[in-house]
Amino acid sequence: MSIAVPFLVFLLVGAFSAYHRLRLPVWAALTAVALVACWLLGANGVATAVAGIIAALIAVPLLLPQIRLPFISTPLLGFYTKILPPLSETERSAIEAGTVGFEGELFSGRPDWQVLLDQPAPTLTADEQAFLDGPVEELCRMTDDWDITHVRADLPPEMWEFIKKNRFFGMIVPKEYGGLGFSALGNHKVIQKLASISSVVSSTVGVPNSLGPAELLMHYGTQEQKDHYLPRLADGREVPCFALTGPWAGSDATSIPDFGVVCMGDWNGANVVGVKLTFDKRYITLAPVATLIGLAFRMYDPDGLLGDKRDIGITLALLPRETAGVEVGRRAMPLNSPFQNGPVRGQEVFLPLSQLIGGEAYAGKGWQMLVECLSIGRSITLPSTASGGAKLAAVVTGAYARIRKQFGLSIGRFEGVQEALARIAGNAYTISALSEASAAAVARGELPAVPSTISKYHCTELGRQVAQDAMDIHGGKGIILGPRNYLGRSWQASPIAITVEGANIMTRSLMIFGQGAILCHPWVLKEMKAAMLPDEDDRVREFDRNLFGHIGFAISNAVRSLWFGLTAARFGKAPGDAYTRRYYRKLNRYSAALALCADTSMLLLGGKLKFKESLSGRLGDVLSQLYIASALLKRYEDQGRPETDHPLLAWSLLNAVHKIEVALSGALRNFPVRPVGWLLWALIFPLGRRATPPGDRLSRRAASLLMSPNEARDRLATGVFTTPGPTNPAGRINSYLQAVILAEPVERKFLKAIKGSDIEGLTFTAQLDEGVREGWITGEERRQLEELRAMTVDTISVDDFDPAELRSAGYRDESQGRREVA
Numbered sequence: 001m002s003i004a005v006p007f008l009v010f011l012l013v014g015a016f017s018a019y020h021r022l023r024l025p026v027w028a029a030l031t032a033v034a035l036v037a038c039w040l041l042g043a044n045g046v047a048t049a050v051a052g053i054i055a056a057l058i059a060v061p062l063l064l065p066q067i068r069l070p071f072i073s074t075p076l077l078g079f080y081t082k083i084l085p086p087l088s089e090t091e092r093s094a095i096e097a098g099t100v101g102f103e104g105e106l107f108s109g110r111p112d113w114q115v116l117l118d119q120p121a122p123t124l125t126a127d128e129q130a131f132l133d134g135p136v137e138e139l140c141r142m143t144d145d146w147d148i149t150h151v152r153a154d155l156p157p158e159m160w161e162f163i164k165k166n167r168f169f170g171m172i173v174p175k176e177y178g179g180l181g182f183s184a185l186g187n188h189k190v191i192q193k194l195a196s197i198s199s200v201v202s203s204t205v206g207v208p209n210s211l212g213p214a215e216l217l218m219h220y221g222t223q224e225q226k227d228h229y230l231p232r233l234a235d236g237r238e239v240p241c242f243a244l245t246g247p248w249a250g251s252d253a254t255s256i257p258d259f260g261v262v263c264m265g266d267w268n269g270a271n272v273v274g275v276k277l278t279f280d281k282r283y284i285t286l287a288p289v290a291t292l293i294g295l296a297f298r299m300y301d302p303d304g305l306l307g308d309k310r311d312i313g314i315t316l317a318l319l320p321r322e323t324a325g326v327e328v329g330r331r332a333m334p335l336n337s338p339f340q341n342g343p344v345r346g347q348e349v350f351l352p353l354s355q356l357i358g359g360e361a362y363a364g365k366g367w368q369m370l371v372e373c374l375s376i377g378r379s380i381t382l383p384s385t386a387s388g389g390a391k392l393a394a395v396v397t398g399a400y401a402r403i404r405k406q407f408g409l410s411i412g413r414f415e416g417v418q419e420a421l422a423r424i425a426g427n428a429y430t431i432s433a434l435s436e437a438s439a440a441a442v443a444r445g446e447l448p449a450v451p452s453t454i455s456k457y458h459c460t461e462l463g464r465q466v467a468q469d470a471m472d473i474h475g476g477k478g479i480i481l482g483p484r485n486y487l488g489r490s491w492q493a494s495p496i497a498i499t500v501e502g503a504n505i506m507t508r509s510l511m512i513f514g515q516g517a518i519l520c521h522p523w524v525l526k527e528m529k530a531a532m533l534p535d536e537d538d539r540v541r542e543f544d545r546n547l548f549g550h551i552g553f554a555i556s557n558a559v560r561s562l563w564f565g566l567t568a569a570r571f572g573k574a575p576g577d578a579y580t581r582r583y584y585r586k587l588n589r590y591s592a593a594l595a596l597c598a599d600t601s602m603l604l605l606g607g608k609l610k611f612k613e614s615l616s617g618r619l620g621d622v623l624s625q626l627y628i629a630s631a632l633l634k635r636y637e638d639q640g641r642p643e644t645d646h647p648l649l650a651w652s653l654l655n656a657v658h659k660i661e662v663a664l665s666g667a668l669r670n671f672p673v674r675p676v677g678w679l680l681w682a683l684i685f686p687l688g689r690r691a692t693p694p695g696d697r698l699s700r701r702a703a704s705l706l707m708s709p710n711e712a713r714d715r716l717a718t719g720v721f722t723t724p725g726p727t728n729p730a731g732r733i734n735s736y737l738q739a740v741i742l743a744e745p746v747e748r749k750f751l752k753a754i755k756g757s758d759i760e761g762l763t764f765t766a767q768l769d770e771g772v773r774e775g776w777i778t779g780e781e782r783r784q785l786e787e788l789r790a791m792t793v794d795t796i797s798v799d800d801f802d803p804a805e806l807r808s809a810g811y812r813d814e815s816q817g818r819r820e821v822a
Contacts, residue, residue, distance in 0.1 A: 003044045006051040009034050018559040021110070021552065028059040062548065073544035080543070081531055083606030098375055098449025098519055101441050106587075106626045107520040109557040109595040113575045113584055116630055121638035122440040128186035132719075135166040136193050140721040140728075145198040146483040147727075153338035155204060164236025169208040172215060177230035179214075184376070184442035188384045188435065189719055195388030196720035197728060199493050202385050203339040207285045208233065210377030211370070211501075213240040213294040213318060213357075220358040220369055229292070229318065241290035243281035243344045244370070260315065262301040265350035273305055274352040275317070282343040283500070288331050289340050293319040294357070296366055306360065313364035316357040325349035337493040371449070374501075378452040379442050382497050383435035386463030388720055389490050393470040394428035395717045396486065396730040397421065398706025399737040401473055403795045408751070411473070412707045415696070420469040422699035425706050426651035427462040429716060430628060433652075435459050437631035450516045454624045457507045460497040467491045482799025486730040509613035512620035517598050517609075520623075523550035524602065550599070557596040558683055564589035565686040577641055580633060583653050587629055590660045593684045594622045597667060600680060604673050612672065621663035625656040632656070644712040647701040651694045661691040709738055729794075736791040743788040746781045753777075764789060 013034045017027040032055070039048045061067045102119070105111040124132070142159055155163075163169065171187050173179020182190075187209055195202035208214060214233045217226055232238040249256040260275035267274060279297055287293070299315040301307070319326060329343035353360045362369065401412030401421060411417050438455035441448040467490050471478040478487045498504045502511065518524050523546050530542035564585075574584035597619060601609055609616065632652050636645060664684060671677030694702075705712050717734075724732040753776040754760055759767055768785060771777045777785070 003047045005043050006035060006038050006048040009038050010051045010055060015559050015563075018552070018556045019563060021556050024059065024062055024548075024552070028055065028063065031055045031059075065544075068548075069540055069544055073547060074540055076547060077531065077540060077543045080527065080547075083603075098371075098515065099447045100520055101444075101446050101448055101451065102630060103448075103450050103454075103516065103623070103627055104520045104522070106591050106623065106630065107516065107595055107598070108522055109553065109560060109592040111588065111591050111630075116634055117575060117637055119440070119444070119634070122185050122436060122443065124186055124189060125183070127180070128182055128189065131180065131182075131186070132189055132193060135162075135168070136190055137721070137723070139163070139166075139168070139201070140193065140197045141723065141725060143194075143197045143201055144483075144727040145200070145489060146485075148198060148200050149336065149338055149489050150481070153333075154340070155201065159201070163205060167234055167236070168205045169236050169239070170214070170230075170234025171205075172209045172218070173230050173234040174218070177226065177234060179230065179234035184380055184439045185436070188380050188387075188439035191381060191384035192388040192391075192435070192719050193721055195385040196392035196722075199385060199389065199490060200337060200339045202388065203285065203337075203381075206381040206385065207242075208240050210381040211374050212242040212377075213238075213292055215373045215376065216294065216316060216357050216369060217318075219373065220362055220365075222354075222359045224354075225318070225357070225359075233292070238292040239286060239290050240292045240294065241284050241286040241344075242294035242296075243279070243284045243287070244296045245283050246279070246281050256296060256298060256314070258295075258297040260297045260299050260317070260351070262299065262303065262305045262312075263350075264305075265352075267350065267352040272352045272354075274350055274355075275299060275315075277317070277319075277346055277349040277351060279349075280343070280345050282329075283332065284342060284344050286340050287328055287342045287344050290328070291321050293321060293326070293344055295319050295344075296370065299363055306363070309364075314366035314370075315363050316366040316369060317351055318355050318357060319346075319349070319351060323349055323351065334496050335492045337489065337496060372447055375447050375449045375452040376442050378456045378501050379438040379448055382501055383431070383438055383455045383459040386459040386497060387431050387435040390424075390428040390431045390463050390466040391716055392720045392722070392730055393466050393487065393490070394424050394706055395713060395720075395722065396734050397424055397470045397473050398703075398713070399734045399740075400477070400795060402707040402737060403733070403740050403792055404477075405792075410707070412703065415700075417473055418700050418703040419696075420473055421703035421706055422651060422694065424466050424469050424473075425648055425702045425716075426655055426694070427466050429645075429648040430632065430652045430655075431459050431462050431466070432716065433631045433635040434628055437627075437634065450512065450520055450623075451627060453502070453507050453511045453515065454627050456501060457504050457512065458624055458628060460494075461504060464494040464498060467494045477796060477798060480798035482801070483727070484729045484797055484799050486728075508620055509617040510610070512624055513598075513616045514610060514620075516620065516623050517602065521595075521598065523553060554596065554599045557592045557599070560592040561589070561596050561683045562686060564592060565684055568687070568690060576633065576637075579641075579646060580636065580649075583629065583633065583657075586657055587626060590622065590626060590657070590664070593664060594619065594626065596683065597622075597664070597680060600676060601671075604676060614670065615667055615672070618663040618667040622660050622667075625660045625663070629653055629656040639715065642711065642715070644705075644710060645715065647698060647705060648712060648716070651698055651702045654692075654694045654698070658691045658693045661689050665689055707737075708741060733795050736795065739784075740788060740791060743784045746777065746784050747788060750777055750781075750785060 010031060013031050014027065017030060035048055035052050035055070039045060061072065102116045105115055139159070139162060142162065148155055167180050170179035171182045171190060173181070175181040191202050191206045194205055214230065217229055229238065233240055246256060246258060258279035258281070260277040262273065263276050264271055265274050265276065277295070277297055279295060295317045297315060297317070299312040301310055301312055306312070321328065325346050326349055327345045329345060332341045334341055356363055357369070398412070398421065401417055402410050404411050412421060434455050438448060438451050441451055467487065470487055471491050474487055478485070478491070481488045518528070526546045527543060527550065530539060530546055533539040533542060569585040569589040572585055572588060574581045574588070576584050601615060601619065605612060632649060636649050639645070668677045668681045668684070671680065721728065722731045722734050724735040750771055753771065754767060759770050762770070768782050772779060772782055
């Protein structure tokens with residue numbers, strides 16, 4: 001027997017143990033048994049002995065705490081303390097505020113898919129569904145987006161009244177305070193439907209139900225504050241806004257210069273302890289119409305009126321608009337999307353401590369309060385808005401591509417258009433799954449810090465891509481603004497969602513992986529907490545336990561990455577059906593690769609990793625796409641594994657897997673320590689990259705689903721406003737699809753007959769008359785062709801204006817004045 005056999009057995013037993021994450025004593029016992037068996041079967045005695053000695057040198061020090069703690073763990077604790085990245089107050093609050101859901105499994109290198117599949121399918125309550133079918137449907141019917149965005153630059157008074165009367169501002173407020181008491185899922189569905197007809201309406205409704213006074217009061221308000229403000233917020237007597245961002249502090253909100261100094265002052269005729277506020281805020285949604293302003297500021301107590309602490313920290317307050325010294329500035333106009341937005345300022349505005357959210361007990365806890373609520377709001381409003389816009393764009397662009405003809409063919413038959421249609425279909429399907437997954441997480445009671453950033457970033461980015469592709473397919477129909485245009489305002493407004501609630505560049509490069517690597521990793525946060533324990537013995541013991549769990553975890557992920565790379569993840573236990581099982585296996589592979597890369601990056605770069613934003617962004621992309629793919633698979637399972645969805649599911653999953661490999665490839669090719677990058681490449685891509693984006697055949701199948709009635713298309717359109725009407729041109733075009741398809745054979749027959757005749761130069765009506773006389777078409781078929789012509793004209797028509805209509809009112813008044821003087 002070869003001298004190499006004992007060493008090969010030693011390595012194979014180690015690899016087997018690491019792959020299955022067996023405990024160290026089990027590995028030692030298995031290794032001993034295997035080496036003894038080798039010797040008994042005739043292996044070289046010296047080689048077997050050497051392999052046994054190597055195993056003993058590894059196992060004995062690690063298994064004996066008398067050796068491990070003083071000689072291994074204690075020195076490593078000192079090294080770890082030095083490389084431990086310093087956390088800003090912003091980062092620490094973000095990490096401590098969030099909870100971990102299934103995204104933690106994705107960082108494990110061996111996801112337990114049953115945890116995902118056991119989550120209950122998201123369902124609406126009877127009240128939520130009734131609200132969607134009643135008041136939400138009615139509000140959509142009332143909406144004239146051209147009137148809102150061009151004529152009024154605001155909602156008409158009757159819409160404001162309807163919104164308040166039907167408690168749209170109080171969707172999240174509990175019923176005992178007069179609100180609707182909807183779940184996060186119900187909130188998501190309402191915003192999604194409103195966004196499909198007007199992003200101005202969805203923003204107006206979404207913001208009060210997102211990060212703002214109501215959410216903060218529900219979690220932290222005093223009973224007196226809840227009893228007073230929540231009923232007023234629910235029925236619209238109070239219109240809220242929340243003032244956080246200012247000229248000098250955006251993403252790093254803990255650095256806000258706005259401040260409040262504790263002092264004595266007059267409030268309602270009494271001399272009380274309060275704060276004198278000086279602040280300058282901008283980009284505040286609903287500020288121009290708000291009656292109640294939530295305010296974030298830094299609180300100081302220089303005279304010690306509240307205690308020994310002088311810098312109390314970020315604090316939140318409720319500021320009635322009529323408070324003396326409050327100045328609400330003129331309106332801003334974000335990219336011609338006239339949702340109410342503007343600045344709020346104040347100079348030495350006095351407010352009593354009773355107006356602090358939560359009272360004096362919550363002074364200085366404002367940033368933690370904000371982060372906890374921000375993960376809720378970020379999970380819903382913008383992702384839901386992107387979902388409504390993308391799903392509507394998908395179905396109406398599919399209908400338009402079928403109806404609109406060039407060169408005698410529907411433009412959707414051209415492969416270039418099909419490529420864009422497939423992207424629209426796949427991206428809309430992805431946005432829908434991702435936005436619902438993040439809302440469902442909130443509905444389950446989670447504070448999804450990491451999923452909320454993933455959802456906000458990717459839903460808005462994919463939403464922008466959908467808007468771009470839809471505009472390209474519509475061509476002139478998309479770029480000519482007017483009452484018939486249902487895409488232009490969405491295209492104009494797409495950068496707004498990219499910018500707000502954390503700019504997307506910062507979200508991708510800093511937040512997703514920065515939070516995920518600590519919050520979701522099974523060992524890192526435990527090690528950090530262990531290293532900060534005050535008692536030295538407890539610190540070493542706890543660090544030792546987590547450290548060696550982490551080491552075993554890292555070795556396991558290296559082995560699993562290599563095995564999956566060599567086998568293309570074709571083997572292994574996986575859930576799902578015959579169609580999806582392969583995708584679960586692929587995600588197992590990339591989960592191990594992510595954990596391996598994350599561990600290596602944190603070990604070698606330490607605190608410098610937070611400044612390697614390109615690396616952090618790429619690893620964040622891997623985590624994001626793993627989470628997105630998980631949301632897609634969960635949606636497929638929840639909907640009963642519909643076979644007709646296979647093209648959309650496959651396109652979306654292949655796209656996600658391809659993006660994972662692109663991100664991993666970019667991270668490894670640019671890894672700061674080049675030899676380590678080469679080693680990681682050998683472990684993760686031993687046979688090179690193999691994932692490819694969706695192919696042409698699959699793209700054609702996905703595109704075709706949008707251009708004809710079918711179950712998959714209907715499921716994609718669920719939850720958006722497609723009711724045809726005079727102010728919903730998208731709904732009208734979508735409603736034409738069935739009739740257009742039925743008329744197509746008649747149209748082809750008629751056009752063929754015309755080509756063999758001499759009537760091509762006649763008007764369409766004259767051609768129809770001749771066609772009936774000649775027997776080419778019947779009277780019923782003539783009616784079909786007339787309806788087809790009318791539907792086509794409505795589909796392709798655009799608006800025009802008298803030049804005076806396009807001038808601003810101020811310019812028209814000025815011109816009229818000059819004429820009167822003349």
